Amino acid sequence: MSDTMRHHWLLVGACGWVLLILMFASKFINFNFRVPDDYGGKPEMLSWTVSAMKNVKSSAAQESERKPQPSDMPSAGPASAEQSDWQAVAAERLELLASVCRNASLRNLTHTPVNKFVLDRIFVCDKHKILFCQTPKVGNTQWKKVLIVLNGAFSTVEEIPENVVHDHEKNGLPRLSSLSNQEITKRLNTYFKFFIVRDPFERLISAFKDKFLQNPRFEPWYKHDIAPAIIRKYRKGRREEGTGLRFEDFVRYLGDPGRRRLDRQFGDHIIHWVTYAELCAPCDIPYSVVGHHETLERDAPYILKAAGIDRLVSYPTIPPGITRYNRTKVERYFSGISKRDVRRLYARxxxxxxxxxxxxxxxxLN
Incomplete structure (x- = not known):
């Protein structure tokens, strides 16, 4: 009996030592999580310690008490109270837009002629009287899928192959520019019109990563034509031309008031980094709704509701964390860039x- 008791207490003691070791080691253990940076893009690596994990959970719990979660929203559409709240937000956005459009000091930065470049960005769904202005690097692929389904080419967004979405000969999405002036005017005056925006600097980072770092195989011109042209003109250390485009080169090009000649050389490829004003002419076209990427989980179902199509199609599932503004990422990308270049970029x-x-x-900036 004494041997049995001795073995029992030895076992208890060993377990106690294991627990102490684990508690001590947990203070130094890092856990890695992948947070997606953009739709279809490579994920960013974020490192969290055990103590940081607790803070994140606490913050998330507090945040959940302050605002409704997407999972709380009914699948058939927003509840009347929530719809009213969102309508107030949507109205405030349009009021702000109209107010800034009236600001004469910003007129050169906010007003754009409704020309072919703008009309090429606007996709048409005549069946449901909808116009959607494409603002690249703001999750537009998903909205194009919604319109493709509404136009009848596919039954659900999940069925649409990725290579079809951006193939304008196959996706069945007519552009507003393909219509007569009379037809264009009629649709601009009567259709439901919307587009999505995102923090401008974070959008530029996404465009840089997608086109010059990850560089899809079917878009070789960004790496082989556009990047070398920017490097030749804007890199200070010309001996390092072979290292590929850097974000500071990209920023210097974007903030240069004399970049127009390069822009003309690059053609429509500049749509991934020109301003929202240049893309969609929001001061010159009476849009019905402006969605925000940062609140897309809430905005998307309400846009579908406002357009009267919420029972016909659903917005694709949004990966967790993908729409949240990431100040740490922005600071990291801009860390090696001169204040002069950042201020010139902001001025644009x-x-x-x-x-x-x-x-x-x-x-x-400061």
């Missing part, structure tokens, strides 16, 4: 910041 995109209520990035 100030209209977008003002039109859509994005805060001036003082943490980068």
């Amino acid at each position: 995109f100030q209209g977008d910041f003002s039109l859509f209520g994005y805060q001036q990035p003082d943490f980068l």
Whole structure:
């Protein structure tokens, strides 16, 4: 009996030592999570310690008490109270837009002629009287899928092959520019019109990563034509031309008032980084709704409801964390860039910041 008791206490003691070791080691253990940076893009690596994990859970719990979660929303459409709240937000966005459009000091940054470049960006769904202006790097692929389904080419968004979405000969999405002037005017005056925006600087980072770092195989011109042209003109250390385009080169090009010659050379490929004002002419076209990427989980179902199509199609599932503004990422990308270049970049995109209520990035400018 004494031997049995001795073995029992030895076992208890060993377990106790294991628990102490694990508790001590947990303070130094890192857990890695992958947070997707953009639709279809490569994920960003974020490192969290055990103590940080607790803080995140606590913050998330507090946040869940302050605002409704997407899982709380009914699948058939938003509840009347929530719909009313969203309508108030949507109205505030349009009021701000109209106010900034009236600001004469920003007119050169906010007003754009409704020309062929703009009309090429606007896709048409005549069946449901909808116009959608494409603003690249803001999850537009998913909205194009919604329109493709509405136009009848596919039954659900999940059925649409990725290579079809951007093939304008196969996706069945006519552009507004393909219509007569009379037909264009009629649709601009009577159809439901919307587009989506995102923090302007974060959008530029997404465009840079997608086109110059990840560079899809079917878009070789960004790496082989556009990047070398920017490097030749804007890189200070010309001996390093073979290292590929850097974000600081990209920023220097975008902030240069004399970049127009390069823009003409690049053609429509510049749509991934020109301003929202240049893409969609929001001060010159009476849009019905402006959605925000940062609140897309809430905005998407309400846009479908406002357009009267919420029972016909659903917006694709949004990966967790993909729409959240990431200040740490923005600071990292801009960390090696001169204040002069950042201020010149902001001067170009100030209209977008003002039109859509994005805060001036003082943490980068000052």
